[in-house]
Amino acid sequence: MSHLPQIRIPATYMRGGTSKGVFFRLQDLPEAAQVPGPARDALLLRVIGSPDPYGKQIDGMGGATSSTSKTVILSKSSRPDHDVDYLFGQVSIDTAFVDWSGNCGNLSAAVGSFAISAGLIDPDRLPRDGMARVRVWQANIGKTIIAHVPMTDGAVQETGDFELDGVTFPAAEVQLEFLDPADEGDGEGGGSMFPTGNLVDHLEVPGVGTLEATMINAGIPTVFVNAAAIGYTGTELQDAINGDADALRMFETIRAYGALRMGLIKDVAEAATRQHTPKVAFVAPPADYVSSSGKAVTAGDIDLCVRALSMGKLHHAMMGTAAVAIGTAAAIPGTLVNLAAGGGERTAVRFGHPSGTLRVGAEALQVNGDWTVTKAIMSRSARVLMEGWVRVPGDALL
CATH class of the missing domain: 3.10.310.10 (Diaminopimelate Epimerase; Chain A, domain 1)
Structure with a gap:
């Protein structure tokens, strides 16, 4: 019985906030996975190592927790006043399911850095030294995130003394602005910040x-x-x-x-x-x-x-x-x-x-x-x- 050989896909494994995930450029995915659907979900499940009845994700990149069973797909944005489109997939550990219904705020901190390093941002918009302002379209929820990414000598500055509880070692601070964050998702929640109309x-x-x-x-x-x-x-x-x-x-x-x-x-x-x-x-x-x-x-x-x-x-x-x-x-x-x-x-x-x-x-x-x-x-x-x-x-x- 013959078996297909492994394929390799350009990818970056990143920590963002208190989460970790596998980051891809959309253009680097196999053609069938460049559009939403079963092929994309099947690929990401296999990358992460799900579904795993043992709950360990030993045969993949996942870390057997919700914080480490994540994937990100980025592409240059076609939207006005945005640099990059960011799509987040939360991969279930023990079932064959990728949830596209929301964002990951922690991995949002890594989106600007990855986009710069992966060549998805117009170089003319990036300072050699200082703070890069990356305009992110969060495609899952249809919202804008502004990431302020530090730059040194034309590259992303990752090291620093900013400490974040839940992360062992210090690193460079990335400030995130979530613009107009209310009423996110697929629009089924009634179209307001409080979908029931009540504070309590x-x-x-x-x-x-x-x-x-x-x-x-x-x-x-x-x-x-x-x-x-x-x-x-x-x-x-x-x-x-x-x-x-x-x-x-x-x-x-x-x-x-x-x-x-x-x-x-x-x-x-x-x-x-x-x-x-x-x-x-x-x-x-x-x-x-x-x-x-x-x-x-x-x-x-x-x-x-x-x-x-x-x-x-x-x-x-x-x-x-x-x-x-x-x-x-x-x-x-x-x-x-x-x-x-x-x-x-x-x-x-x-x-x-x-x-x-x-x-x-x-x-x-x-x-x-x-x-x-x-x-x-x-x-x-x-x-x-x-x-x-x-x-x-x-x-x-x-």
């Missing part, structure tokens, strides 16, 4: 009860509930949640019924085919705790505690898009996030997550009774881990 809803969740919930479309669709209402303190680390099968089922049920209430799905069963969105998170007032690295976080260091789940597991730090949702909700008086932070008006919030703390700013205003947000801002870092070619069996696209 009573969400009926079978087997759990009726929970107060803030459901917001900003950065990424997110369902926020109070930690105390579901038996938590908001200071939990990963093991307290991810090792508890009953807890994970509870959170998935909350997520599914939240998605239904937000109009993202038409039937609860559809939640299984939309794993990346919405996110579910729980909030609590500031409290002392010890982070996963052993670093002490004191109540005085933060405005509130937040824990969020991604792809069915508690995240080790915080998803970048969820941080945008947190910052936006915190800026709007009356949301559960705002109330956990002490209420009132604010333009920035520092929250505690399992790996430490993170600050995010948001500019929100009320117009004719409706809340809008013009931008959310946060700092991340990024660097190339490996570049060259990724290899997959020749039948990966068949």
Whole structure:
């Protein structure tokens, strides 16, 4: 029996924020995978090493967590006032599924750097030294991101002293502006930042009860509930949640019924085919705790505690898009996030997550009774881990 040889595809393995992913230029993909569809999904699944019933992704580039099972496709943008189009694919670990329904805010920090290094940006727009302003069109959600990428001697500056909780080593700071981040996704959420029309809803969740919930479309669709209402303190680390099968089922049920209430799905069963969105998170007032690295976080260091789940597991730090949702909700008086932070008006919030703390700013205003947000801002870092070619069996696209 004959077997097709492996094919090799130019690729770069990058860390962006607290995530890692495999980056491709669209033009470098096999022709069948240059357009959306089964061939593209099959290729990316094989690159990452999914589906893997063992949950380890040993035969691929994935790292067996939602933070490390990611892919990015970039191309020069045909849109006015944009440099590059950015498409993100969240690859399921144990099922044959690539979720294209949302963005990855962490990997957004690496998009500008990759685009510059990969020759996708007009050289005339790049300073030899200083800060490059890369205008990114986030194709999954139809939004603009501005990445401020440091340059030295005509190349991306990756090393530096910026420290990001959840990342072991310091690197150069990359500031991200998420412009008009509300009402993202496929437009099924009712066309507003708060798809139900309320800052706080009573969400009926079978087997759990009726929970107060803030459901917001900003950065990424997110369902926020109070930690105390579901038996938590908001200071939990990963093991307290991810090792508890009953807890994970509870959170998935909350997520599914939240998605239904937000109009993202038409039937609860559809939640299984939309794993990346919405996110579910729980909030609590500031409290002392010890982070996963052993670093002490004191109540005085933060405005509130937040824990969020991604792809069915508690995240080790915080998803970048969820941080945008947190910052936006915190800026709007009356949301559960705002109330956990002490209420009132604010333009920035520092929250505690399992790996430490993170600050995010948001500019929100009320117009004719409706809340809008013009931008959310946060700092991340990024660097190339490996570049060259990724290899997959020749039948990966068949």
